[in-house]
Amino acid sequence: MQSNTTQIKPSSIKGFRAQILHFPVASGSPKSDYVFFIDGLLVTRNDKIEFIGDYKTNINQYDNLDVHDYSGKLLLPGFIDSHMHFPQTEMLASFGEQLLDWLTDYTFPVENKFADTAYASAIADVFLRQLYRHGTTSAMVYSSVHKGATDALFQAAQQHNMLLMAGKVCMDRNCPPFLQDTAQSAQQDSADLINSWHGKGRSHYVITPRFAPTSTEAQLAALGELAQQYPSVFIQTHLSENHNEIAWVKSLYPERKHYLDVYNHYGLVRKGAIFGHGIHLEPDEWQCLAEKGASIAFCPTSNLFLGSGLFDLATAERQNIPVMLATDVGGGTSFSMLRTLGEAYKVCQLRGNQLDPMHGLYLMTQGAALGLGLEQQIGNLNPGTDADFIILDPLFDELSALRFKHHHTPQDLIFALSMLGDDRATVATYIAGKPVYQAPVAPR
Structure with a gap:
């Protein structure tokens, strides 16, 4: 007898450990309306984000989770x-x-x-x-x-x-x-x-x-x-x-x-x-x-x-x-959108309008998604959105390592990356849960 059962493909669930920063909702004040986990966990299932939160208090809810450990790196929406x-x-x-x-x-x-x-x-x-x-x-x-x-x-x-x-x-x-x-x-x-x-x-x-x-x-x-x-x-x-x-x-x-x-x-x-x-x-x-x-x-x-x-x-x-x-x-x-953010800051300075780094980051993530009407899909790391995200390494060279040795806030991190960063800071880029770019590992 022929079975009527539909074959379900096994789901692919993965975890990512890193500093995590994003804007979960529309904001009139991106300077303060962000979420930041200094030791965060992002979980994806197939091509969607399933969970975001603190790593240590939430990792135990997942058994045998395949975790990509990017500790010390920064995970942002693409x-x-x-x-x-x-x-x-x-x-x-x-x-x-x-x-x-x-x-x-x-x-x-x-x-x-x-x-x-x-x-x-x-x-x-x-x-x-x-x-x-x-x-x-x-x-x-x-x-x-x-x-x-x-x-x-x-x-x-x-x-x-x-x-x-x-x-x-x-x-x-x-x-x-x-x-x-x-x-x-x-x-x-x-x-x-x-x-x-x-x-x-x-x-x-x-x-x-x-x-x-x-x-x-x-x-x-x-x-x-x-x-x-x-x-x-x-x-x-x-x-x-x-x-x-x-x-x-x-x-x-x-x-x-x-x-x-x-x-x-x-x-x-x-x-x-x-x-x-x-x-x-x-x-x-x-x-x-x-x-x-x-x-x-x-x-x-x-x-x-x-x-x-x-x-x-x-x-x-x-x-x-x-x-x-x-x-x-x-x-x-x-x-480089990081370089673009740095130049936007300078343009605003010349117009006498200081651009806060978190405001600038918002304009190329959640703010852009909202302007396009696509905030349910991209621009943030909310559960249910498409798993488009990036991993940045703030310590991508000698100078950045020296600069970030004393950073204390997410604002400072983003601002310095906008001035010093470019593609050298990109460790990995994920689209719909799959890696499309991974930086070559430098020989030791």
Whole structure:
């Protein structure tokens, strides 16, 4: 007789012992609203977090638990990078110009290579390896204009069950002919990619007009229709990064009252829309972002590198606009979210607004997840969330060992890591409970 019993796969349960730090809930005061275990235990079962707490008082509730002992190391939620350009991986650290010249001289020629899907696949692998070694476990990513390159990026991320948000760039004017699509092809290609990837595993699609100057009214209208048809997809584009860019937008869209109004007119400003930069905003633009529930990706390293300006974090937060940190590779100068946090601190210093290190950490973990509406999955270490986390070694070299010999608080630990740390501090990166990066062990 044939059995009706369903075969259940044995569960994989693992423990991790380390210092543990995270923000379990939404916070208006990250400086104090964190949980820290100096000797903590994190338990994962399959791809989810099952338990977090003090090690000594809780280890006995588990029999024969396989514990990875990272005592003295720091366990954090995986970092979330909210604005990146995967085709620009190879042009990182190209000699700086201001935004519009930089796009013409470097970005567009490099992105032409991504018409070759095999090339795009090879760079996608490099790109994701760089994320993992820097402790980034989720990212919102601009692909190139090529549909095949976007497929390649999603395919590479799915190999490690990574939560990836990405979209095909759409441009039908003011770019080289070899990178132009049309209003119709942008809408169709994006719709095809949504149907192929959005909600499949941990993949999320992002409608992606590069920025207003490279899209006609017809293309923005077509993408706005798509956003209305698929309300659960994300939207990403650029906003008020550079004074010349803003003047250009005004000349192209004279009937609109400001830069953001261009996007708003076509239905592209809503919750789930993430606008890169937002440095030079008018009062009405701040208000519109707040009313529509849209978010800003704060990209300090690229803002400094391209001479774009200093983002006003204090005003954004007074307006209750969600803000998240981002590297903006390759205008940004590092894949490291730790380095990005350090540069964000400096930007805020120049604006007379001190950024507490715990506040900065919040903007690349739980705060970012909340802005994306993904806090039930990523950004924290709460039981039931996906087991995306990283292990950092504060004593990663001689200088850091000297510096951390006298640290006393989690704030001090995070601040010094933001100034001294980079990928050398990453011991291991776990995505959905499985290691995707482990630092090589130095020979003794």
